Amino acid sequence: MASIFDEDLALTKICGEFIDLTDDVNLVFCEAIKQYMCCQMNEYDNYIDQIRNLESKGDVIRRQTESRLYTEKLIPESRGDLLGLIETTDDIIDETKNTALLFSVEIPDIPLELRNEFVSLAKICTEAVNEVLVAFRIFFKSPESVKNLIQPVYDKEKLADKQAAKIKRLAFLDKNLPLSQKMHLRYLAHHVDCIADRAEDLADRLSIAAIKQTIKA
Amino acid sequence: MKPLFGRTKTLEQKSADFLDVTIEASQVLLTGISHYLNGATEQFEDDLKQITVLENRGDNLRREIENQLYTETLIPESRGDVLALLENIDNITNQCKQILMELSVEIPVITPEFHDGYLHLAEKSVKAVEEVVSSTRSFLNFPLMIEHSLNKVYFWESEADRLSETLKRKVFRTTGLELSHKFHLRYFALHIELLADKAEDVADRLAIYSIKRSL
Numbered sequence: 001m002a003s004i005f006d007e008d009l010a011l012t013k014i015c016g017e018f019i020d021l022t023d024d025v026n027l028v029f030c031e032a033i034k035q036y037m038c039c040q041m042n043e044y045d046n047y048i049d050q051i052r053n054l055e056s057k058g059d060v061i062r063r064q065t066e067s068r069l070y071t072e073k074l075i076p077e078s079r080g081d082l083l084g085l086i087e088t089t090d091d092i093i094d095e096t097k098n099t100a101l102l103f104s105v106e107i108p109d110i111p112l113e114l115r116n117e118f119v120s121l122a123k124i125c126t127e128a129v130n131e132v133l134v135a136f137r138i139f140f141k142s143p144e145s146v147k148n149l150i151q152p153v154y155d156k157e158k159l160a161d162k163q164a165a166k167i168k169r170l171a172f173l174d175k176n177l178p179l180s181q182k183m184h185l186r187y188l189a190h191h192v193d194c195i196a197d198r199a200e201d202l203a204d205r206l207s208i209a210a211i212k213q214t215i216k217a
Numbered sequence: 218m219k220p221l222f223g224r225t226k227t228l229e230q231k232s233a234d235f236l237d238v239t240i241e242a243s244q245v246l247l248t249g250i251s252h253y254l255n256g257a258t259e260q261f262e263d264d265l266k267q268i269t270v271l272e273n274r275g276d277n278l279r280r281e282i283e284n285q286l287y288t289e290t291l292i293p294e295s296r297g298d299v300l301a302l303l304e305n306i307d308n309i310t311n312q313c314k315q316i317l318m319e320l321s322v323e324i325p326v327i328t329p330e331f332h333d334g335y336l337h338l339a340e341k342s343v344k345a346v347e348e349v350v351s352s353t354r355s356f357l358n359f360p361l362m363i364e365h366s367l368n369k370v371y372f373w374e375s376e377a378d379r380l381s382e383t384l385k386r387k388v389f390r391t392t393g394l395e396l397s398h399k400f401h402l403r404y405f406a407l408h409i410e411l412l413a414d415k416a417e418d419v420a421d422r423l424a425i426y427s428i429k430r431s432l
Contacts, residue, residue, distance in 0.1 A: 063424070066424070066425060067424070067428060070425060070428040070429060071428055083425075101382065105382060105385045105386050105389060106385070106389045106399075106403070107389060107390075178396070179397075180395065180396035180397040180400070181396060183397075183400070184396060184400070187400075
């Protein structure tokens with residue numbers, strides 16, 4: 001099947017760069033959380049700087065792409081879908097950056113027994129994002145393949161919900177923790193889990209956009 | 218490029234009034250935060266009353282404009298964009314009121330060491346609002362000017378982000394504060410910062426609409 005970008009290779013290239021950048025943010029985030037849980041704060045801060053830079057670059061690429069979609073009257077019939085996909089991908093970057101910043105700003109005290117649980121949660125969310133980015137890339141070349149590729153995103157998102165619930169349960173069952181610290185841990189688990197929710201949002205949009213492309217073809 | 222409302226003068230006037238309300242609400246917000254921090258409770262409650270009146274007036278104007286756009290079939294090609302724009306601008310006024318309402322309900326204890334942080338954050342967020350209102354006026358009347366003012370919205374929004382982060386860092390590094398108190402202070406910083414985010418949302422829409430209009 002023909003791609004919606006067959007006639008515009010430059011735009012395909014920009015979108016590819018945007019996906020690469022989201023992938024980088026995702027990988028850096030997971031490494032950053034591992035470092036935080038090992039109390040390697042210098043390493044953690046370096047990762048935060050990387051995420052900030054990537055996010056700013058992402059905003060520039062997003063605005064350029066949006067402007068290009070309109071000014072050059074490209075693929076008018078698919079323009080709205082593509083805009084939505086780009087904005088939802090940008091939401092993943094924003095959520096990841098904001099969550100990474102929470103740890104840096106609020107320096108939460110994570111009990112030893114919960115540290116690996118947080119690392120597991122971050123890994124699951126990273127996997128969810130990775131899966132949806134694979135589907136997004138394929139969408140440009142073969143929209144009919146998207147359907148099979150997004151199911152793992154939903155599976156990972158459910159797994160992330162479970163892992164976040166586990167952390168919250170463990171925190172609230174701990175009789176030695178003050179209520180405010182339990183609330184802090186719940187808040188952090190919720191925010192990390194939200195990254196998988198944003199991946200799910202993108203999967204939902206991709207699924208609809210892919211169906212529309214398939215029908216058109 | 219022609220003004221968006223062309224010959225529909227009442228609509229032009231109502232939109233100008235609606236934007237004035239947004240600006241006024243942002244100014245009352247600034248005064249309200251300042252009164253709250255200085256412990257001027259009576260003046261603060263007056264500010265809250267004033268912003269509630271403004272918010273209601275904004276809602277009424279928005280509905281009148283929306284009704285007029287549809288019942289008189291005005292600017293059909295841009296109607297959807299204008300509606301979405303108005304609703305997003307209305308979110309700014311709502312957020313201004315929400316911040317003062319939350320201060321009034323939750324009466325957070327903000328010690329003097331954080332006063333400047335909150336005031337500066339509020340000032341930057343309000344600057345983002347002022348610029349986006351100016352961009353919207355350009356969009357409606359002089360579209361060629363819009364790009365320059367949109368850039369300023371993004372600048373003040375990122376300034377608000379930066380100041381909010383600095384304030385929250387200071388809060389979480391202050392010894393002697395209960396963790397729950399830190400959460401409370403973070404919550405208010407976040408909500409003032411959100412005002413600038415809402416201005417940015419309007420700017421993003423304006424950027425796309427102005428490209429569409431120029432084609």
